[in-house]
Amino acid sequence: SQQGEEDPQALSIQEGENATMNCSYKTSINNLQWYRQNSGRGLVHLILIRSNEREKHSGRLRVTLDTSKKSSSLLITASRAADTASYFCATSRAGTYKYIFGTGTRLKVLA
Amino acid sequence: NAGVTQTPKFQVLKTGQSMTLQCAQDMNHEYMSWYRQDPGMGLRLIHYSVGAGITDQGEVPNGYNVSRSTTEDFPLRLLSAAPSQTSVYFCASSRRDSYYGYTFGSGTRLTVV
Numbered sequence: 001s002q003q004g005e006e007d008p009q010a011l012s013i014q015e016g017e018n019a020t021m022n023c024s025y026k027t028s029i030n031n032l033q034w035y036r037q038n039s040g041r042g043l044v045h046l047i048l049i050r051s052n053e054r055e056k057h058s059g060r061l062r063v064t065l066d067t068s069k070k071s072s073s074l075l076i077t078a079s080r081a082a083d084t085a086s087y088f089c090a091t092s093r094a095g096t097y098k099y100i101f102g103t104g105t106r107l108k109v110l111a
Numbered sequence: 112n113a114g115v116t117q118t119p120k121f122q123v124l125k126t127g128q129s130m131t132l133q134c135a136q137d138m139n140h141e142y143m144s145w146y147r148q149d150p151g152m153g154l155r156l157i158h159y160s161v162g163a164g165i166t167d168q169g170e171v172p173n174g175y176n177v178s179r180s181t182t183e184d185f186p187l188r189l190l191s192a193a194p195s196q197t198s199v200y201f202c203a204s205s206r207r208d209s210y211y212g213y214t215f216g217s218g219t220r221l222t223v224v
Contacts, residue, residue: 033212042115042201043154045212088153092209097142097161098169099213103153 004032004089004102012108019076021105023089024069030092032065033099034074037086046074046087051094081111113137117202117216124192124223132187132219134202140214141207143185144169145177147198148218154201160185161207192223 007022023032031050035043049056049065049072056063062075076083086104093100118133136143144159146169156169158177166177174196176188185204189196199220203213 031209033209035212040218042215042217043203043213045214048210048212090213098156098159098167099144099209100156100170101146101154103151 004091004100006087006089006102006105008105009103010106010108012110013079015079015081015109015111017079019079019083019107019109021074021087021107023072023074023091023102025072025089025091025102026070028094029067030094030096032063032072033090034061034063034072035088035090035101037088037104039085043088076107079107079109081109083107084109115202115204115214115216117200117219119219120217121220122222124189124221126192126194126223128192130189130192132189132200132202132221134185134187134216135183136185136202136204136214137183138204138214139182140204141182142205142209142213143179144203144213145175145185145187146201146203147171147196148201149198157187157200189221194223197221197223 004025033048034046037043060077065072088104090099090101115136145157146154160166160179202216205213
């Protein structure tokens with residue numbers, strides 16, 4: 001079974017609004033990463049948060065990590081039509097080197 | 112820099128045929144992985160490698176072989192293609208500390224008929 005599960009599966013918002021998507025995982029992790037995938041393309045790394053970090057920012061992205069709840073959230077502020085994509089979380093279990101991806105959130109930003 | 116290069120981009124195989132998907136990276140990354148992506152399933156890890164000569168199985172390794180004789184190359188071999196292996200295959204590489212995450216190739220779209 002997948003290590004990470006994103007929620008919601010799909011999200012549709014207006015340009016300028018904020019988009020929040022969540023990721024839950026099952027085991028202790030080394031770190032958690034978020035990726036973006038535009039339709040039919042390879043994934044692009046957005047941000048990494050380590051297990052001892054609680055919050056991280058990068059431009060319009062804000063990631064939080066709650067290891068007690070085994071969950072993370074990705075906030076995209078002031079969304080743009082170009083943010084339309086699928087977003088995936090990926091985790092590596094503590095003590096391993098393999099990254100397992102979730103099923104993704106499909107974000108559509110309407111102009 | 113080319114990053115991660117996958118070849119071919121598209122391939123049609125007949126059931127029972129074998130083939131090798133090529134993956135090469137020019138960033139001197141230690142870690143390399145193969146994933147397959149099916150509609151609604153996200154990405155599933157097939158095999159991964161933490162360095163030349165070291166490989167290990169992922170979530171869905173059956174029907175696939177890998178080897179890592181050099182840091183740069185990580186080919187994926189389909190031993191006897193089955194329709195269930197119809198998918199998009201992605202190769203990815205990263206530094207040992209994974210800080211900048213994986214760099215993905217553009218994918219190989221494989222259809223098995």
